[in-house]
Amino acid sequence: MSRKSKSVELLNEWIGEFLNTEYTYAHTSCDLTRQLSLITEIIGESLSILVTDDQDRLVYASDSYCSLFTYEKEFPSGAHIDDVIQFRFLNDHDMRALNQARQSSSHVSFDCVQSTAFGKQISYRTSFVPIKDHKQVHRASLYVIADQKPDKQGSVVQQEVVYDQMTGLKNRDQFELEVEQKCQNQHEDAQLALLFFDLDRFKYYNATLGQLTGDRLLKEVATRLTAIQDQRMEIYRFGGDQFAILIEGYPSMTYIHKVAKDVCHFFKQPFVLSNHELKVSASVGVSLLPDTAKTKGDLIHQAEMAMQVSKEKGPSTYHVYIEEMHCHYTKQLTLEKRLNKAIEEKSFQLHYQPQYDFYSQQVVGFEALIRWFDEDLGYVPPDQFITVAEETGLIIPIGRQVLDQACQKGKDWYDNGLNIRVGVNVSPVQFQHPDFIQSVKWTLVKTGLPAERLDIEITENVLLYNKEACMNTLEQLKAIGVHISIDDFGTGFSSLSYLRTFPVDMLKIDQSFVRELKRNHNDQAIVTSIIQLAHNMGMKVIAEGVETSDSLNFLMDQHCDQMQGYLYSRPIPPEQLPLFLTENRVMHRSSET
Template sequence: MFAGDEKANSIEALTRFAQAIDQVPLVAVQGFDRDGIIRVWNDVSEKLYGISRSEALGRHIRDVLVSCRHHPGWEDEVARIWQAGKPAVPRDMQVATPAGGHVWVCSTMFPIREGEQTTGIYCIDIDITERKQRERDLLDKESRIRELFTKSADAIIMMREGQIQEFNPAALRLFGYGQDTNGLKGAVPYQISPKYQPDGRLSQEKMEEMHAIALKHGSHRFEWQYCTLDKRTFWGEVTLTVLDGSSDAFMYAIVRDITDRKRAEHELRLSAQVFEGSREGIAILDAKWCMMRVNAAFTELTGLQEQDIAGGGRDILRSDVHEPDFYERIKETVQRHGHWQGEIWGRRRNGESFPAWASVSAVRSSDQRIVNYIVIFSDISERKAAEERIRHLSEHDFLTGLPNRVLLLDRMHQAIASARRNRGKLAVLFLDLDRFKNINDSLGHHIGDNLLQALAERLKKCVRSNDTVSRQGGDEFVVMLSNIGDSGQVAHIAGNILHATGMPFYIESHTLTITTCVGISMYPDDGNDVDTLIKNADTAMYHAKESGRNNYQFFDHDMNVRMVERLTLEHELRVALDQNQLVLEYQPELDIGSGRIIGVEALLRWQHPEAGLLAPARFLHAAEASGLIVPIGDWVLQNACRQAKAWYDEGKPMRVGVNLSVIQFRQKDFLQKVRKTLEQTGLPPRYLELEITESVLLDASSSTMATMRALRDMGVALAVDDFGTGYSSLSYLKHFPVDKLKIDQSFVRDLADDVNDAAIIRAILIMAKSLKLKVIAEGVETMAQLDFLREQGCDEFQGHYVTQAVRPAELARFLQ
């Protein structure tokens, strides 16, 4: 405590100090003595704290400014001032006012000294409330900026002198650095991008250009392609801002990943290019099916311009080909399922309809409402035409243009169904040309093709418009007469066909005459289905051929029985070949003067396991019809030559005669087979005689002549079998290299009773002698026949008068 004088001096000193600084503006001054009693309270303090001087003077400092003076350490600071006499360190303090407010002050306490004695303490408070508010605002702003920097979804990069100084977490994530904060620090921006940007320029060169633009204008926005740490590239939208324009410019860049946007833009550009560049017509319709936009292909395909369809309804492309509900069904399907596609007929601007393949799709909004329809279509006129051509080719014969088997069967199914419903009839006519192969072989296939085309035109004129003429292949035709009357009407049409076919054909420089055989089956009498009717007509056709050709035959069930027998026979013949059921017998050929055996004729027999030994007349026709005659003929040639070689080796050389069918003779490899057989068996060619029929001589082609000459050159003899029974002219003989004529046994058989047969034989012998040909008579059974032939100068004979055909073992005994 102060002594009385000291206290008075302290108060006086405080008073003088207060009077001295009372006029100092903005500075609040308070002074208190050792007892803490306020002795100084200037006007600024009244205004700052809201306490008048009268209220403050004489009161303890703690009671007046309780909240601030109880600031931690204040008591200790006062004690140090009293003790050491040194001012306190200035500090910022928040002071509560009686009115309930707060003010911030920068407060400093100084000692008041009288000589060596501290007599009082004064406080100088400067109001810093406004400054504190500004600092608080600045801190708040900085905090928000830092939070924005840290939490921003876009990458933010701070740069100075072109190097990255600071970056936010989004930058680390975007560039693939994770938590590695050292990865970007100090990097140059172009180092985290591909070497070349998409425009082809170096990244460094282009980035320097971007920085220059930003320095010039303060900021610059551009797009840049970056590369992440794991080498993934992405597109970024960069906003580069310069904070100061000095040489070491401070910049910050905001990088936003716009890869999805770029992809979307690319897809939009592609879509636009597809829309405009597509060769398919595209139309965009609104929810009410009114057209909004069309592409160029749409205009090209329909002739409709953009202005023609603006706001147009869906009727604009409707064709009269479809029923009205067809379009309604499309609309319902699209609304229900979102899509429809199929074939449709559109309409061009000129009213022309055209086929199109169309696809209609619904475009829905996020709430699944249909907002648009997209129609894509293409003109399929050419495809439809191609399909029609293909269909026509698949159903029609390429050569004649007639329906083929496929179309015939379809029409027959329909015709049978109609006849069944209406209790009607129909007829099937099966045609096969007689000896058509001769024309192909002699004149060439192009002549044969022209002939078939001409015949097809004639056949179409023989029938009605609702009938069908079909080519099955080769020289076979089928005619279906639908809704026909009785068999008499069918016979009349069949007669017309025979007449039309028999009329001469003028093909190039050739005049050709052909005949045909027609087999006829009727529905329902001869069958209730397609296969049966065609099969029975085919059977009747074969019967017509067997009956003399150039005629027609109606099917009857006996024909079917015979056809089954023939098919059975063909099957058994194949088995006979496989199981060696065929055998050869040999009939001697003798010199008519000396009676010496000069050769044998190999005659084929079939040792049937059930029917016994069968002569060729029982099975050769079936063999020729089935094509088995070729392998059978090869077998005969092989075995006859092998037997002749055996006799040759035994010292009994004999010429062996082998009969050839026309089919066998015309095989392309026939000469090769003969040559190979002779080589394999070792038989000298002069001991082989091939017997051909007169039908071979009818073919005066160069190939036939060449084959015969080749055989002659080979050393093989040629004989004409059954001479006189065919249709060949005798003058043909002078052109062919034949060695012998065989008089058919039909002329020898009735020699004694028929003067005509005798005259024919005389004529043959005279003609043969003039041509220097040998003559042998077949079927000699009596001495009278033999004497007649000897008197007329016949060279050789064979027949039962000497012996019938026998097996090789029996022939050996006969020779002995």
């Protein structure tokens, strides 16, 4: 037995005896540091060791370890072992063996490559030794660097980086290399499947709870992924919060569906990190070679398209690529191209839907609604192009053009002596843009519209995110005199405390609650509650989507302030507005039953 092997046994025996006594973490850290320093002096300075507690936090690093890797000082107590040893350099076999040894508290040795503080890579043999107390409870771990491994020429082995340092999964470079190799080596009867997915809400948690929590979340995801790994699959961290699973020679599509379902299923259990319960879901896309893909590029691109379809359908879902998806995204690209042209040529038009006040029996405002007729695509409904505009950032210039047109029309009404407000829907992307307030101010100055004649409409979900920034934006709007409405109220997740805090003038009841007021008692209760809530908080209420006399009668009975909908008028093209404004239509309660 070598001198170093005996040293490992001695340390194992000594630490085991040490843990038989009562101790605290602070005492353990202090005593291990002192006692191990004495032992390494006795058995040799060449022994490079690390000791962690049962939470994998670093308790001790020997001087020889720090010297070997050219660190000036010992690692701080409490650092996680994954941040010390670069497990990304382990091969598949050793990585699985180490993970299994950690879980079962068994001994394992493996070859590892680690970078020094100056970037030099050293190949060495290391051992993982679980340290158990007298009750056989895993209380500490010992990592011993036993031998440095030179290559045939006697120089230090230089290895290509294969593994992601944070998660221990194979990295993107290795993914692309192996996909290319597998695609080139495919036999006629061989099959290759790619599962591609990212984490929904990861960016939100990373921004609100900090990058360290985000990093730990990625590690936990990697751990759950390796639990479903078998000999047919390779798992990769593609980058950021994106992961890939490559499956070769799968027996049937049933197997692929099972793997995709397993990935979706294990995200249904929340991740508990730093006393936070994080609910994360995955949107999974699947592509197949040679069924639909013929090349590496096809395989990756099709999996990404299928993943986007999953995102649109809802969280924790998966879709296998089909040809129709390509047609859909080709249409999306065409739509994006035509949107850019429409912005350049200012092709968008606004129609205006009247807002009628029950008490004054007059039109008190118009909501500006965007319309787009493209020379190639024809009429494109807003629900088809607004989402694309938000995803691409084109909503910002589109929003500016809408605001400019609406304020100019409002100025025309003001100059004609009409006491009418113009309402403009603002996208969450637009509302959170850094120059939104400046854009509103400049438009009001340029058009000459008094600020109190402009009604900015935002959806209630905007209030939930970046609350401080949202409050700041709303307060600046109120400071210049702009009217503020919450659009589609009742469909989101607003907290009453937020509603009480934010400077809001009006709630707009979503049309989904108004359409079936006569038949749906739940809708009646919701509408009644919203009206009472708003009035108690000093706000006015406008009901959207009023299409029947029954709805009108109910709203009047509940003392709703205003309404808009087809019962009064459809959205009106700008050239027809003068005629409409001369009609002076009055809404009366219907006697129909």
